[in-house]
Amino acid sequence: MKYQYITVEGNIGAGKTTLAHLLSKKLNSRLILEEFADNPFLPKFYDNPQQYAFPLELFFMAERYKQLKDMLHTKDMFQHITVSDYLFTKCLLFAKVNLPEEEFRLYQKLFDIIHQQLVFPDILIYLHAPVQKLQQNIRKRNREYEQSIPDEYLFNIQETYTSYIKQHNIKTIFIDASNADFLGNEKHLNIVLEALEKDYEGGQHYFSLP
Template sequence: MKYNFVTIEGNIGAGKTTLAHLLAKHYNARLILEQFADNPFLPKFYESPKQYAFPLELFFMAERFKQLKEIIQQNELFQSVTISDYLFIKSLLFAKVTLPEDEFRLYQRLFDIIHQQLVQPDILIYLHAPVTKLQSNIRKRNRPYEQRIPDEYLFNIQETYTHYIKQHNTKTLFVDASEADFLNNEKHLQAIIEALDKEYPEGQHYISLP
C-alpha cells in the first residue's frame, strides 16, 4: 500500500462506507466513519430543506472537524494506514448546493478558518455512479428519512463533486461505480486494492471495475 491516509468520497448511496470497511479490514487500517446519524437536523432537513439547511451543514462541519482534529492531535493518523469515508471539503460542497448565497458566504468564511488546520489525504477515491444507481442503493439501505431524496438534489451534489475534482489537483482515483458491488464481487474490491498499490501523479486517474 503506497498511501497512509486514504479518503473515499462520492454521492449519497455511492457505497463509500461499505468500501471503507472492506479496505480497512484488508489493510488492518484505522477507520474513520462519518457520524451522520448523530445529526439531529438530518430528518428535519429532508422534510423542510430551506428551514434546516444551515444548522444541518453547520453541525456536520463541526462534527467532521472535531473527529479529524482529535485524531491528528493524538498523532494517530501517522501510526498506521487510515481509511476515511469522507473528505472534509464535502462540508463546503454540500453547503454550496443546500444554502442560499448569503448563508453560503458566511458558511465558507467559517470553513476557511478551520480547513487549514487539518491534514489532507494522500489520495482520494471518488465513486461515481448514476442517480438511478444511487436511488437503488438508498432504497436498499432503507433509512426512512432518505427515501424521498429528489433526483435533482442527487444530481446537483454529483455535479458539484465532479466540478471540484476537475478544478483541483488532488490525487484522485475516479472510479466508475455504475455496477459496483464491493461487498459481493471480490473482483471489484481487488481492482481498488491493486490501484492503491501504484504511484500516481497529481490529478485524476480513471478506474474501471471488471
C-alpha cells in the same frame, strides 16, 4: 502502502462506507466513519430544507472537524494507515448546494478558518455512479428520511463533487461504480487495492469494474 491517509468519497448512496470498511480490514488501518446519524437536523432537513439547511451544515462541519482533528492528531503505534469515508471539504460542497448565497458566503468564511488546521488525504478514491444506481442503493439501505430525495438533488451533488475534484487537480482514483459490488464481488475490491499500490501524479485516474 504508498498512502498513509486514504479517503473514500462519492454521492449519497455511492457505497463509501462499505468500501472504507473493507479497505480498512484489508489494510489493517484505522477507520474514520462519518457519524451522520448523530445530526439531529438531518431528518428535519429532508422535510424542510430551507429552514434547516444552515444548522444542518454547521452541525456537520463542527462534528467532522472534531472527529478528524482528534483522530488524525493521535498517533497509533500499531496502525500506520488511516481510511476515512469522507473528505472534510464535503462540508463546503454540500453547503454550496443546500444554502442560499448569503448564508453560503458566511459558511465559507467559517470553513476557511478551520479547514487549514486539518491534514489533507494522500489520495482520494471517488465512487461515481449514475443517479438511478444511487436511488437503488438508497432504497436498499432503507433510511426513512432519505427515501424522497429528488434525482435533481443527487445530480447537483454529483456535479459539485466532480467539478471540485477537476478544478483542484486532486490526486484521485476515480472509479466507475455503476455496477459496483464490493461486498459480493472480490474482483471489484481487488481492483481498488491494486490501484492503491501505484504512484500517481495529481489529477483523476480512471478505473472501471468488470
